[in-house]
Amino acid sequence: MKQQSKSRVQQINEIKKLIREPFLFISILVIFYLLIVFVLFPIFQVFKTSFMIDGQLSLKNYRDVLRQSYYIRPLFNSILLGLIVATIGTFVGFVFAYAITRTPMRGKGIFRLIATFPMVSPPFVVALACILLFGRSGIFAGAIGNIYGLTGLTVVETIAYAPTAFLALIGVLQAIDPSLEEAAMDCGASRGKVFSTIIFPLALPGIVSAWLLVFIQSLADFGTPMILSGNYQVLSVQAYLQITGMFDLARGSTLAILLLVPTVIAFYLQKYLLSKKSYVTVTGKPTSATIKNLEWYIKYPIYAMCFLFALIVLLFYGMVVWGSFQKLWGVDSTLTLRNYVQMWKIGKKYIKDSLLLSLIVTPITGILGMFIAYLISRKQFIGRNLMEFSSMLTFAVPGTVVGIGYILAFNNPSFLMPVTLTGTSIIIITLLIFRNLPVGIRNGVAAIEQIDPSIEEASIDLGADSGTTFRKITLPMITPAFFSGLANCFVRSMTAISAIIFVVSGRWNFITVAVLGFVDNSQYAQAAAMSLLLIAIVVLALGLIQLITNRLGKGMQSFSIIE
Amino acid sequence: MKRAYLELKQLTKAFGKGADMVVAVDAIDLEVQEGDLVTLLGPSGCGKTTTLRMIAGFHTPTSGDVMIDGVSVNEIPPNKRPTAMVFQNYALFPHMTVFENIAYGLRIRRESDEQVKEKVARIMNLIGLEGLADRQPRQLSGGQQQRVSLARAMVMEPKVLLFDEPLSNLDAKLRVSTRLEIRKLQQRLGITSVYVTHDQEEAMTLSDRVVIMDRGKIQQVGSPVEIYSHPVNRFVAGFMGKANFLEATVKALEETEIVLEYCTKTIQAPRWDKRIKEGDEVTVVVRPESVFLEESQEDLIEGTVVNSVYFGSQMLYEIEMPDGKVLQAEIADPQDHPQFAKGHTVGLSFKSRSLHVLAKE
Numbered sequence A: 001m002k003q004q005s006k007s008r009v010q011q012i013n014e015i016k017k018l019i020r021e022p023f024l025f026i027s028i029l030v031i032f033y034l035l036i037v038f039v040l041f042p043i044f045q046v047f048k049t050s051f052m053i054d055g056q057l058s059l060k061n062y063r064d065v066l067r068q069s070y071y072i073r074p075l076f077n078s079i080l081l082g083l084i085v086a087t088i089g090t091f092v093g094f095v096f097a098y099a100i101t102r103t104p105m106r107g108k109g110i111f112r113l114i115a116t117f118p119m120v121s122p123p124f125v126v127a128l129a130c131i132l133l134f135g136r137s138g139i140f141a142g143a144i145g146n147i148y149g150l151t152g153l154t155v156v157e158t159i160a161y162a163p164t165a166f167l168a169l170i171g172v173l174q175a176i177d178p179s180l181e182e183a184a185m186d187c188g189a190s191r192g193k194v195f196s197t198i199i200f201p202l203a204l205p206g207i208v209s210a211w212l213l214v215f216i217q218s219l220a221d222f223g224t225p226m227i228l229s230g231n232y233q234v235l236s237v238q239a240y241l242q243i244t245g246m247f248d249l250a251r252g253s254t255l256a257i258l259l260l261v262p263t264v265i266a267f268y269l270q271k272y273l274l275s276k277k278s279y280v281t282v283t284g285k286p287t288s289a290t291i292k293n294l295e296w297y298i299k300y301p302i303y304a305m306c307f308l309f310a311l312i313v314l315l316f317y318g319m320v321v322w323g324s325f326q327k328l329w330g331v332d333s334t335l336t337l338r339n340y341v342q343m344w345k346i347g348k349k350y351i352k353d354s355l356l357l358s359l360i361v362t363p364i365t366g367i368l369g370m371f372i373a374y375l376i377s378r379k380q381f382i383g384r385n386l387m388e389f390s391s392m393l394t395f396a397v398p399g400t401v402v403g404i405g406y407i408l409a410f411n412n413p414s415f416l417m418p419v420t421l422t423g424t425s426i427i428i429i430t431l432l433i434f435r436n437l438p439v440g441i442r443n444g445v446a447a448i449e450q451i452d453p454s455i456e457e458a459s460i461d462l463g464a465d466s467g468t469t470f471r472k473i474t475l476p477m478i479t480p481a482f483f484s485g486l487a488n489c490f491v492r493s494m495t496a497i498s499a500i501i502f503v504v505s506g507r508w509n510f511i512t513v514a515v516l517g518f519v520d521n522s523q524y525a526q527a528a529a530m531s532l533l534l535i536a537i538v539v540l541a542l543g544l545i546q547l548i549t550n551r552l553g554k555g556m557q558s559f560s561i562i563e
Numbered sequence B: 001m002k003r004a005y006l007e008l009k010q011l012t013k014a015f016g017k018g019a020d021m022v023v024a025v026d027a028i029d030l031e032v033q034e035g036d037l038v039t040l041l042g043p044s045g046c047g048k049t050t051t052l053r054m055i056a057g058f059h060t061p062t063s064g065d066v067m068i069d070g071v072s073v074n075e076i077p078p079n080k081r082p083t084a085m086v087f088q089n090y091a092l093f094p095h096m097t098v099f100e101n102i103a104y105g106l107r108i109r110r111e112s113d114e115q116v117k118e119k120v121a122r123i124m125n126l127i128g129l130e131g132l133a134d135r136q137p138r139q140l141s142g143g144q145q146q147r148v149s150l151a152r153a154m155v156m157e158p159k160v161l162l163f164d165e166p167l168s169n170l171d172a173k174l175r176v177s178t179r180l181e182i183r184k185l186q187q188r189l190g191i192t193s194v195y196v197t198h199d200q201e202e203a204m205t206l207s208d209r210v211v212i213m214d215r216g217k218i219q220q221v222g223s224p225v226e227i228y229s230h231p232v233n234r235f236v237a238g239f240m241g242k243a244n245f246l247e248a249t250v251k252a253l254e255e256t257e258i259v260l261e262y263c264t265k266t267i268q269a270p271r272w273d274k275r276i277k278e279g280d281e282v283t284v285v286v287r288p289e290s291v292f293l294e295e296s297q298e299d300l301i302e303g304t305v306v307n308s309v310y311f312g313s314q315m316l317y318e319i320e321m322p323d324g325k326v327l328q329a330e331i332a333d334p335q336d337h338p339q340f341a342k343g344h345t346v347g348l349s350f351k352s353r354s355l356h357v358l359a360k361e
Helices: A008-020 A022-050 A060-067 A069-102 A108-119 A123-134 A150-175 A178-186 A191-220 A223-228 A235-244 A249-276 A296-324 A338-378 A384-396 A399-410 A425-450 A453-461 A466-494 A511-520 A524-552 B048-056 B098-108 B113-127 B142-154 B172-189 B200-206 B224-229 B234-239
Strands: A326-328 A332-335 B004-015 B022-033 B037-041 B063-068 B083-086 B160-164 B192-197 B209-214 B217-222 B244-253 B257-262 B265-270 B281-286 B291-295 B301-310 B314-320 B326-332 B345-350 B356-359
Touching (some): A022 A338, A022 A399, A022 A425, A060 A069, A060 A249, A069 A108, A069 A150, A069 A191, A069 A235, A069 A249, A069 A296, A108 A296, A123 A150, A123 A223, A123 A296, A123 A511, A150 A223, A150 A296, A178 A191, A178 B083, A178 B142, A191 A235, A191 A249, A223 A235, A235 A249, A235 A399, A249 A384, A326 A524, A338 A384, A338 A425, A338 A511, A399 A425, A425 A466, A453 A466, A466 A524, A511 A524, B004 B048, B004 B192, B022 B048, B022 B192, B022 B209, B022 B217, B037 B048, B037 B172, B037 B200, B048 B083, B048 B160, B048 B192, B098 B113, B098 B142, B113 B142, B142 B160, B142 B172, B172 B200, B200 B224, B209 B224, B217 B224, B234 B356, B265 B356, B291 B326
Parallel strands (some): B037 B209, B083 B160, B160 B192
Antiparallel strands (some): A326 A332, B004 B022, B004 B063, B244 B257, B244 B281, B257 B265, B281 B356, B291 B345, B301 B314, B301 B345
């Protein structure tokens, strides 16, 4: 634990120690500079813009919130959508997690794969599938009413974000020792009682935390509402339209702040819940035994729900595949490869740019993330907490806010960044690095903290110096986490949209933006083809990194690649 | 005469299917008398825990029966069975206080608040948990958690109380005192109990009868004394206490004695197994404490001290025998005996009464 109040002497000693290690000292300074410029400064700019009218400090923008529907309605809509999606998504995620951890369901691996698949594809692919299925010229046109609005958004975001809840809850349910259930049954509790008195209360903090995660994702989602919101205005899209359509930076910034506030609140609430961690099993070895002979009336509804959800996921993605080969969606269903050819002709540059930029971003993020993780968890220096806070900040901030922040911050030279970055590749690269950094850091911190310092001490005790120890002991132990961080960063870079859309330009563009463009022009088949290509690239990269990690480590702890 | 209260009949449990099938418990028969504490003792993987879990109802037997009080309980789910289990990791509900943990089963049974309070208070007194009612499990020491787990099971007044290695998470000292308490409590309340452990000392001190299991089968059932002094095979002899095994030949059979030749010397042992014939090759079980050591003499078996360890209350010698095997000898009160240094040649003799002869397996 870090002491809260340090004496002055200690502080001075810390500074002295730092100066004696010039490399460390300089790197800390550089990292702080980068974090200030690329994390804090843009967000500050959004705040500033929302509070300024004609160069004067003013609350007018916020006073308007209370009066004018173009503020209050998107805010209300976004939150309502978030509540609905979070609730349904958490429910679906819980059923899935329960099925995987607590029932003898067959084909768990496949169900798991299907349930987590939406995480590696950008959410707007699900939206696209929704149009292909239920849109005006869809196969089941009108089956769920008008999809452009709350209904469509709910369906699509639930499919896209239930996996988040699923992954969070699987960890929660796994942590509940099955022998607690056995003990309860042994005391005479029925299956239902075991659930209501043991499992549910123990999982509740985790359930709330999963709910908040989905809520955050729904609020921050940009791609889905961009395609499907119709007249149902949400904050992320409205902020974007105000800025790119109306060139109203103040109004856009204000909407962005309105989006930021509930997200950040939810984020810290969620972190707080997780940090409490009150009910992890008290003692003893965990037993792997579970009561698997569930009654049929519990088992089968759960199976049915899992099966249904898996089927829906398959249907949606299958529709994208099917759609990509159709000559003209809904009109001419001749199979053709023309869409791919066209997509390639138009999209070649987008694909090349995305790949190139993501490949540049990924290793930098990985190394920087590991380095910051190392500093945070193993070094003491002034500003350590500030470094942790600011490097993790972009995790909580919706992409729309970051995107607006970047154009506000880097459109003109400033004393922090003396050159204009807008329109360059640098702005995209830095945005991706600092948006993905938190994942790398979190992975790294987890990996480093799992290394018992006594392991390193043992190495030093056996005669290795600290350099050798790092190379031979620490590094191999954090390597799997490093690679999983890389995989994560690559996927997130390739599928990024909400922030990226503000900083792309004619010179440097992005594949996700191209897909949105196709959808916007109702070129659904080309959009489908390009989405599939994107998914293929991502899956390929994941497979490659998985292969490398497998090669590297037998007996090493494997890190899940998908967050 | 006590009667068989818990019976296992041809009880079998197999996991997996086809070629991967593992028979964890292989057609075992067992009777537990009312009020007895029976220990299932064996190495890990011997099927003892699986047997216990079948009694509790957490595993469904592949075949065979679990009978309690003359009735088969195979079809009764665990929550309806008159059994209560003390778990290895205690399995205390972390979100409930000590009181709520103990009261849990009574409340499920919908007993009145007053009754619950009274019963919980009584059992807490009995087990020595006074004043801890409002604590959370994580605020308790390991020993206290163990007691809560015991109280939670006992308060249900089960027909059969089950223990799944309940002491394995306690430190050595606490283990000794707790097992004495468990035994006293169990005898006082007269609850029929099945206790699983891999610790032979625990089994010896706790049990009315011990069931030695290995590879899914019962090897021997008997009182601790019976099993220690007359193990039926090498496995049991080696598992229950320390044992040396000497290979010998039967020279003559008498009414109660058996005369053996070991390394050209003669030793005598009690005759138990009537199937052993003259000329048979046999194994003699020699407990380390039945070995006497003195300066080597003409008619004694000679051995060389290869190691000696002083324990205060006893001295442990390792002695290389003429046939090359190393024998362990424990000499109590080492102060009263001559001490032999490494390399010293000593003469060995055995306490005839405590030798045990096993037919070759």
